């Protein structure tokens with residue numbers, strides 16, 4: 001029988017915390033349930049709330065337990081709110097002009113297919129709106145979930161098992177932002193195997209057009225590290241999110257200079 005080697009549960013702050021069913025009514029309730037299953041692992045269960053305590057609706061929650069140190073790996077988790085209306089429209093099945101969009105069209109029209117082009121994508125469109133996909137390429141996995149409704153729009157992006165040197169942290173984040181152009185977003189990077197092996201993912205993120213609100217780091221038992229950063233659209237440069245559309249030009253230039261293919 002397979003036994004559990006390690007477990008990590010992580011989430012941001014709920015947009016509607018009062019609407020959550022048990023055991024998600026509070027993080028301590030979630031941790032109590034997780035400990036029933038995983039508290040017996042060698043490290044014991046450890047729980048952290050990261051982020052500015054003065055901004056209670058903008059925190060990153062992590063539960064972690066492991067039997068032993070994990071193999072080197074980088075995991076990226078991105079939460080985006082306040083999606084640009086035009087970008088969000090892509091994820092409505094029926095357009096104002098009467099066109100009915102498939103999940104495949106959403107993957108293409110949103111730019112999701114270009115985030116990591118090597119990914120084989122299994123996508124799904126909800127009715128009347130909403131979108132989910134899972135992507136795989138060798139050991140690399142990614143997943144996206146989109147809630148496009150105005151007023152509580154939200155998109156998440158996760159990727160793990162990829163080669164950190166194959167695409168820079170900045171370029172990956174910019175490709176995701178280009179699909180959704182959110183007002184606010186957060187990024188949590190979990191690193192196993194030491195910061196140097198994580199390449200650019202072990203460093204502070206700078207994104208043109210967005211202000212970094214905070215950067216918090218948390219060590220995990222047996223050598224893991226979580227880096228959490230949150231961002232808001234810069235008010236100084238109202239047109240700036242569109243500037244990330246130019247990220248392709250710098251990537252192409254980078255590829256021309258280094259001659260390096262971005263393979264996952």
Ligand SMILES: C[S@@+](CC[C@H](N)C(=O)[O-])C[C@H]1O[C@@H](n2cnc3c(N)ncnc32)[C@H](O)[C@@H]1O
Nearest residue numbers: 126127128129130131132145146147148149156
């Ligand atoms: C993409 S699903 C994913 C939800 C999932 N909990 C997540 O965020 O990981 C959410 C979007 O699909 C829409 N939707 C339509 N039918 C749904 C269903 N049966 N279950 C969940 N979401 C549905 C919601 O209105 C929302 O826009």
